[in-house]
Amino acid sequence: MARRRGRRVLLVLLAALPVPVATSTPALAQGQLRIIGGTGASTQQEPWMVALGSRSVYGDYRSGQFCGGTLVSPTKVVTAAHCLYDESTMRPANRPDLRVIVGRSDLSTSAGSEVPVSQVWIDPDYSMRSNMWDVAVLTLAVPQPGRAVLPLVDQGATAPYQPGTAATVYGWGDTRGNGQYPMTLHSVQVPMIADSTCARDYPDGAFRASSMVCAGDQSRGGRDACQGDSGGPLVVAGRLVGLVSWGTGCAEAGHPGVYTRVAAMADAVRGQL
Numbered sequence: 001m002a003r004r005r006g007r008r009v010l011l012v013l014l015a016a017l018p019v020p021v022a023t024s025t026p027a028l029a030q031g032q033l034r035i036i037g038g039t040g041a042s043t044q045q046e047p048w049m050v051a052l053g054s055r056s057v058y059g060d061y062r063s064g065q066f067c068g069g070t071l072v073s074p075t076k077v078v079t080a081a082h083c084l085y086d087e088s089t090m091r092p093a094n095r096p097d098l099r100v101i102v103g104r105s106d107l108s109t110s111a112g113s114e115v116p117v118s119q120v121w122i123d124p125d126y127s128m129r130s131n132m133w134d135v136a137v138l139t140l141a142v143p144q145p146g147r148a149v150l151p152l153v154d155q156g157a158t159a160p161y162q163p164g165t166a167a168t169v170y171g172w173g174d175t176r177g178n179g180q181y182p183m184t185l186h187s188v189q190v191p192m193i194a195d196s197t198c199a200r201d202y203p204d205g206a207f208r209a210s211s212m213v214c215a216g217d218q219s220r221g222g223r224d225a226c227q228g229d230s231g232g233p234l235v236v237a238g239r240l241v242g243l244v245s246w247g248t249g250c251a252e253a254g255h256p257g258v259y260t261r262v263a264a265m266a267d268a269v270r271g272q273l
């Protein structure tokens with residue numbers, strides 16, 4: 001599918017996102033906890049997993065965390081474009097104290113560091129209305145040499161997106177779908193879902209396979225990303241294949257998580273590295 005190319009916009013030092021408000025979800029079955037349905041993870045094991053924080057907007061509580069991101073080079077972080085938008089104005093938000101938090105699994109600690117951001121690139125085709133092309137690249141003001149990075153999937157790759165492929169999603173988001181934000185990083189394994197299935201789950205063109213892909217337990221629910229996980233990585237075989245983007249509720253059967261399909265825009269992202 002041909003990609004519409006918009007004007008390139010380079011946005012400097014803006015950023016932020018709507019307060020990660022939890023949408024209500026039907027009561028979850030007992031034992032379904034974490035990211036949702038996952039377990040603890042750590043930035044020792046996953047050194048490329050970073051948090052986006054803004055203390056002026058979200059407070060010192062949890063280091064100001066509001067989204068996730070992935071270190072893909074010593075100076076570049078890939079996240080979701082919507083993390084950098086203001087939901088009320090539908091415009092990129094101005095967050096002078098935007099920080100990338102590296103090496104801090106537990107947000108109540110001062111482990112690792114909070115790195116200022118010198119430049120923000122948002123995909124020029126990103127649409128807040130359609131959620132399409134939900135990707136952004138942040139440039140770190142202080143390089144992070146020696147920290148392991150996660151490689152991007154190749155442009156046009158299809159193998160990692162085969163239905164049933166095991167993927168893992170990471171984040172500090174809501175663990176219950178009711179506004180319970182953890183201090184520590186979590187992860188959960190979710191199978192990739194066929195585009196045709198996801199198009200039925202999100203009808204009327206809400207799901208667009210050109211720039212999105214779904215993952216989760218389609219029939220039973222219980223495992224998913226949720227509010228606050230946005231921008232964080234969906235990983236298959238040690239590569240960044242998706243970014244937490246949107247979904248109806250969290251971990252609901254028949255409403256899987258929708259991710260930015262990184263293989264659809266890997267070249268554009270690489271052009272920013």
Ligand code: ARG
Binds near residue numbers: 244
């Ligand atoms: N938009 C949400 C955020 O800003 C992420 C929602 C993901 N939802 C899901 N059910 N996977 O944090």
